[in-house]
Amino acid sequence: MTTNNTSLALSTDIGSASRLTQLGLAAFLGLFIVGFAGFSHISAVHNAAHDVRHSLAFPCH
Structure with missing residues (x-):
């Protein structure tokens, strides 16, 4: 019976x-994408991000 409790506790920790790992990777990916698109010197990337912000009614100016 103790092996069941131990394996249950171990699976909860994992x-x-x-x-937490998934949350960290998602936050890093989101910041990377926003930083890349927002500060890109490639006009097509920047303009696409700009148009998406306007289509979502998000103020960007």
């Missing part, structure tokens, strides 16, 4: 660490 799930929590996995969620």
Whole structure:
């Protein structure tokens, strides 16, 4: 019976660490995409991001 409790506690710890890792990677990816599109010197990338912001009614000026 103790092996079931131990494996349950171990799987909970792994799930929590996995969620934290996923959250960190998602935040990094989001910041990278916003930073790349927002500060890109490639006009096509910057203009596409600008048009998307306007289509979502997000103020960017």
